[in-house]
Amino acid sequence: DAGVIQSPRHEVTEMGQEVTLRCKPISGHDYLFWYRQTMMRGLELLIYFNNNVPIDDSGMPEDRFSAKMPNASFSTLKIQPSEPRDSAVYFCASSSGGRLGATFGSGTRLTVV
Amino acid sequence: QKEVEQNSGPLSVPEGAIASLNCTYSDRGSQSFFWYRQYSGKSPELIMFIYSNGDKEDGRFTAQLNKASQYVSLLIRDSQPSDSATYLCAVNPDRGSTLGRLYFGRGTQLTVWP
Numbered sequence: 001d002a003g004v005i006q007s008p009r010h011e012v013t014e015m016g017q018e019v020t021l022r023c024k025p026i027s028g029h030d031y032l033f034w035y036r037q038t039m040m041r042g043l044e045l046l047i048y049f050n051n052n053v054p055i056d057d058s059g060m061p062e063d064r065f066s067a068k069m070p071n072a073s074f075s076t077l078k079i080q081p082s083e084p085r086d087s088a089v090y091f092c093a094s095s096s097g098g099r100l101g102a103t104f105g106s107g108t109r110l111t112v113v
Numbered sequence: 114q115k116e117v118e119q120n121s122g123p124l125s126v127p128e129g130a131i132a133s134l135n136c137t138y139s140d141r142g143s144q145s146f147f148w149y150r151q152y153s154g155k156s157p158e159l160i161m162f163i164y165s166n167g168d169k170e171d172g173r174f175t176a177q178l179n180k181a182s183q184y185v186s187l188l189i190r191d192s193q194p195s196d197s198a199t200y201l202c203a204v205n206p207d208r209g210s211t212l213g214r215l216y217f218g219r220g221t222q223l224t225v226w227p
Contacts, residue, residue, distance in 0.1 A: 042220065095213070101145075101149075101162050
């Protein structure tokens with residue numbers, strides 16, 4: 001099992017540019033989560049999907065953020081336009097059923113300059 | 114976001130000692146509780162979960178849950194320098210068929226010195 005795979009590992013972009021983060025969950029997992037981690041706010045839940053359907057996006061900070069899950073093996077988190085305050089580590093995680101916790105990917109470190 | 118509170122630390126213990134990490138949560142109806150370990154620059158890694166009141170032991174780790182007090186703790190016995198990391202408490206507030214979200218505390222930084 002390759003685990004949760006995220007790409008890219010690092011992203012440096014200029015303010016105003018579009019950023020797309022990618023995630024491949026563990027095969028067979030029916031929940032997918034996007035989290036953001038910063039020193040100031042810790043680990044925040046942005047959005048989660050169940051069986052490819054967005055269930056709760058109340059954590060998405062602004063309309064600049066959007067997430068999709070077109071199939072069971074792929075999800076994207078897009079920021080357009082990006083701002084310096086979006087700089088953080090973005091984690092994707094997946095789980096089976098939710099009761100056993102979630103497995104995290106290695107994260108994408110985003111820096112917006 | 115649901116409130117999950119942890120002492121930020123840092124907590125420093127000598128090798129071989131017991132490290133005690135604490136967590137409180139605000140949603141009384143929460144059902145599932147998790148402890149994650151995060152090494153610097155790495156992703157969170159699940160180490161324990163607990164659903165029922167009482168203690169759950171796994172090797173050197175013991176999770177304790179008291180739903181009446183809305184309190185979860187993690188004990189690490191015979192602490193090793195390799196246990197030095199940030200420990201994150203996570204709570205799943207969902208009930209019934211919707212089981213998924215995890216809300217995290219800010220984490221407690223643990224240092225085990227030789």
